[in-house]
Amino acid sequence: MSTAAGAHVVVVGGGLVAATLTRELRRLGHTGPITIVSDEAEVPYDRPPLSKQVLAGTVTPEETRLLKPADLEDLDVTLRLEQPAAGLNPVAREVELADGGRLGYDVLVVATGSRARRLPTVPELSGVHHLRSLDDATAIAEALPGVRRLVVIGAGFIGLEVAAVARNRDIEVTVVETAARPLSRVLGEDAGEVVIELHEERGVEVRCSATVVEVRGADGVEGVLLDGGEFLPADLLLVGVGAVPNTEWLEGSGIEIDNGVVCDDRGRTSLPHVYAAGDVARWRNALTGAHARAEQWQSALEQASVVADAVTGGGRVWDTVPYFWSDQYDRKLQFCGAAGPVSERRDTARGPVVLFGDGDEQLVGVLTVGNPRALAQGRRLVAAGTAWPQAQEWLAGL
Amino acid sequence: MKVSVDQSVCREYANCIVEAPDVFDLEEDSGKVVALVVEPDPAQFDEVHAAAAACPVRAITLHE
Ligand SMILES: Cc1cc2nc3c(=O)[nH]c(=O)nc-3n(C[C@H](O)[C@H](O)[C@H](O)COP(=O)(O)OP(=O)(O)OC[C@H]3O[C@@H](n4cnc5c(N)ncnc54)[C@H](O)[C@@H]3O)c2cc1C
Ligand code: SF4
Numbered sequence: 001m002s003t004a005a006g007a008h009v010v011v012v013g014g015g016l017v018a019a020t021l022t023r024e025l026r027r028l029g030h031t032g033p034i035t036i037v038s039d040e041a042e043v044p045y046d047r048p049p050l051s052k053q054v055l056a057g058t059v060t061p062e063e064t065r066l067l068k069p070a071d072l073e074d075l076d077v078t079l080r081l082e083q084p085a086a087g088l089n090p091v092a093r094e095v096e097l098a099d100g101g102r103l104g105y106d107v108l109v110v111a112t113g114s115r116a117r118r119l120p121t122v123p124e125l126s127g128v129h130h131l132r133s134l135d136d137a138t139a140i141a142e143a144l145p146g147v148r149r150l151v152v153i154g155a156g157f158i159g160l161e162v163a164a165v166a167r168n169r170d171i172e173v174t175v176v177e178t179a180a181r182p183l184s185r186v187l188g189e190d191a192g193e194v195v196i197e198l199h200e201e202r203g204v205e206v207r208c209s210a211t212v213v214e215v216r217g218a219d220g221v222e223g224v225l226l227d228g229g230e231f232l233p234a235d236l237l238l239v240g241v242g243a244v245p246n247t248e249w250l251e252g253s254g255i256e257i258d259n260g261v262v263c264d265d266r267g268r269t270s271l272p273h274v275y276a277a278g279d280v281a282r283w284r285n286a287l288t289g290a291h292a293r294a295e296q297w298q299s300a301l302e303q304a305s306v307v308a309d310a311v312t313g314g315g316r317v318w319d320t321v322p323y324f325w326s327d328q329y330d331r332k333l334q335f336c337g338a339a340g341p342v343s344e345r346r347d348t349a350r351g352p353v354v355l356f357g358d359g360d361e362q363l364v365g366v367l368t369v370g371n372p373r374a375l376a377q378g379r380r381l382v383a384a385g386t387a388w389p390q391a392q393e394w395l396a397g398l
Numbered sequence: 399m400k401v402s403v404d405q406s407v408c409r410e411y412a413n414c415i416v417e418a419p420d421v422f423d424l425e426e427d428s429g430k431v432v433a434l435v436v437e438p439d440p441a442q443f444d445e446v447h448a449a450a451a452a453c454p455v456r457a458i459t460l461h462e
Contacts, residue, residue: 020451046454053409298413298452305451323416332412372412376419 006032007106009311012085012095013246014038016046016297017111017278017304019066022077024308034077037095037103039084042134043067048297050137051161052327056168057141061134085112088253090271107311110250110261110269110276111304114243114295119153121212127221128237131158143236147171151224151234153212155182157326159240160195163204164328166236174205174232176212176224186324188339191354191367198328198369243295245280258282260293265317267307275310277303286319287383288364290338296324321382323375334375337365337382348374348398355391363391374398400437400461401446405430408457417449418442422458431457 009025009032011018018036025034036044045064053059072079080103087096094102116130129140140162150166152159155177163173175182181192196206207226214225215237223233245260256262256270260282267275267283277283278300282293294300299322309316323336331351342357351370355378358364363386366378381391401421408431414422421435421442438446450458 048454297454301451323413325411325413332410334412334416336416372410372415372424373419375412376415379416380419 004032004106005030005312007311008033008035008104009107009109010034010095010103010105011036011109011111012249013111013113013278013280014040014042014044014079014081015111015113015278016044016066016300017109017113019044020301020304021109021111021277021308022067022075023071024305025311026075028308028312028314030308030312032106034075035080035103036077037080037083037085037097039082039098040133041082043072043079043081045134047132050134051131051158052165054134054137055141055144055162055165061138064134085249088250088255088274090253090255090274093273106273108274109267109307109311110255110274110280111278112246112249112280114245114279114293116239117242117244119212119239119241122153122215122237122239125215125217125221125237126219127217127235128215128239130239131162132243140236140238144169144171147236149232149234150174150236150238151176151212151232152238152240153224154239154241155179155192155195155206155208156240156242157183157186157324159238160199160328161326162238162240163199164202167199167202167204168329173203174207174234175199176210176226176232177206177208178211180209182206182208186339187335187354187367188343188356190343190345191335191339191356194345194352194354194367194369195328195333197352198331198333202329243279245293247280262291265306265319266310266315267303267318268310275307277307283318285322286317287321288338294322296322298323321379323379331370332372333367333369334372335365335367336375336379337363340364342388344392344395346395346398350374353378353395353398355395357388357391361388362386363388371398399443399446401433401435402459402461403431403433404457404459405432407455408453409455411454413452413454414449414458417452418445421446422449433458 261276265286340356354367356365
C-alpha cells in the first residue's frame with residue numbers, strides 16, 4: 001500500500017507518534033500535506049518528563065514540546081488543535097470532527113494514545129489526581145508544596161515516579177497495590193522485589209496485596225480506607241492504575257479493535273489506507289511474534305517511523321526488542337523484552353540486574369537498575385535469541 | 399557522516415547507548431553522553447540514526 005509522495009496524510013492524535021511521523025515523512029521525502037488533529041490545546045509534547053522532571057520543577061512545560069515553532073514551519077505541517085475526532089468514514093475517506101466538520105485523507109494514521117484508567121471507587125474530589133497530560137502534571141506540581149501525605153493507588157511506573165518525586169520533597173508516601181508485587185503485570189513477581197527495595201530504602205511505604213475500598217473526604221480528599229479496615233490519611237491521592245486506549249471515536253467505522261487497534265508488523269489496520277501506531281495500537285512484533293499494546297515511548301517512536309516508511313513505499317517491519325526506562329530517585333530503571341517464567345537476579349556493583357527466560361531456555365528480557373550499559377548489552381542478547389546458560393554466564397561476569 | 403553530542407542538553411536517558419553501544423557511551427563521572435566515534439562507518443549509519451532519534455532531548459546531532 002505505497003502512496004504517492006503528494007498524498008494528504010492525516011494524523012489523528014497529537015502526541016509522540018504525530019511528531020515523530022511528521023519528521024520521518026519529511027525526511028523520507030514526502031511532499032504532500034500533513035495535518036495533525038488533536039483534542040488538546042498544546043502542540044505535541046513529550047510525556048515521560050511529566051511524572052519526573054516537570055513535577056520536580058527541573059523541566060518547564062515549554063521544554064517538553066516535541067515540535068518547536070521553527071519545526072512546524074520547516075516541516076510544513078498543519079496543526080488543528082482542540083479538535084477532537086468523533087468518527088471515521090472509511091468509504092468517503094473522511095475523519096468526522098466533534099464540531100461537525102469533515103476532513104478528507106489519502107492516508108490516515110490513528111495515533112490517539114491512551115488515557116488514565118478511572119476507578120469506580122474513586123470520586124472526583126479535589127486532591128484526587130490522574131497523570132496523563134501536561135495539565136495533569138501542572139496541577140500536581142502546583143499542589144505538591146502544600147502536601148504532607150501522599151497516597152498512590154497502583155504501583156505502576158507513573159505512580160512510583162510520582163512517589164519518588166514526592167519522597168525527595170520529604171512528603172510521607174504510601175503506595176497501595178492490589179497485586180502481591182509492584183509492576184507484576186510488566187515485570188513479573190521477582191523483579192517487583194527490586195522495585196520495592198528501591199522505594200523502601202528511601203522511606204516509602206509499599207503496601208502490596210491491599211486494595212482501596214473507599215476514598216473519604218468532603219471538600220477535598222482526607223484519606224483512603226483499605227480492605228483490611230485500615231485508614232490512611234492523605235491530602236493528595238494519585239491514581240495510577242494503567243491506561244485504556246482511546247478507540248471510542250472509531251466505533252462504527254468497521255476497523256478491527258481488540259484492546260487497541262489491531263495492526264500487523266507494519267502498522268496496517270484492517271481498513272485500507274488506515275494505519276495506527278503508539279499507545280492506541282496493538283502491533284505484531286516481527287521479532288518476538290508478540291501481539292501487544294506497547295505503551296512505551298521507544299515503541300511509539302519506532303512504530304511511527306515504520307509507518308512513515310510504509311507510507312512512502314518502503315518495506316520495513318517492526319522487529320526490535322521493546323524497551324522501557326523509568327527514573328526513580330537518582331536511579332534509572334530499564335527494561336527490555338518480556339518477563340518470562342524463569343528469572344535470575346544478581347546485584348552488581350552498579351545495581352541489580354534481573355534476567356528473564358522462557359520455557360525453552362532462551363533469554364527473553366532484562367531489567368537493570370542504574371546500569372544502562374548492561375541494559376544495552378542485554379538488549380542485544382535478547383535480540384540474538386541467546387540461550388539461557390550463555391545469558392547466565394554473561395550475568396555472572398557483570 | 400559526523401556525530402556531535404551536546405552534554406549540556408543530555409539528560410542521561412541512555413537511549414542512545416541502547417541503540418548504538420559502539421558509537422555512544424556515558425562518561426563515568428558526569429554520566430553524560432560521549433561519542434566514541436566521530437565519523438561512524440557506513441555500516442553503523444542505521445543505528446546512529448536510530449540513536450539520534452531515540453534521544454528524547456535531541457542531544458545528538460548528525461552532520462551528513
Ligand atoms: C506521565 C507519563 C510518563 C511516561 N513515562 C515514560 C517513560 O519513562 N518511559 C517510557 O518508555 N514511556 C513513558 N510513558 C509512555 C509514553 O509517553 C507513551 O508511550 C507515548 O506518549 C505514546 O505516544 P502516542 O503518540 O501513542 O500517544 P500520546 O502521546 O498519548 O498522544 C495521543 C494524543 O491524542 C490525543 N487524542 C486522544 N483522543 C483524541 C481524539 N478523539 N481526537 C483527537 N485527538 C485525540 C490525546 O489528547 C493526545 O494528545 C509515559 C507516559 C505518561 C503519561
Ligand atoms: S539518549 Fe540523549 S539524553 Fe540520553 S544519554 Fe543519550 S544523549 Fe543523553
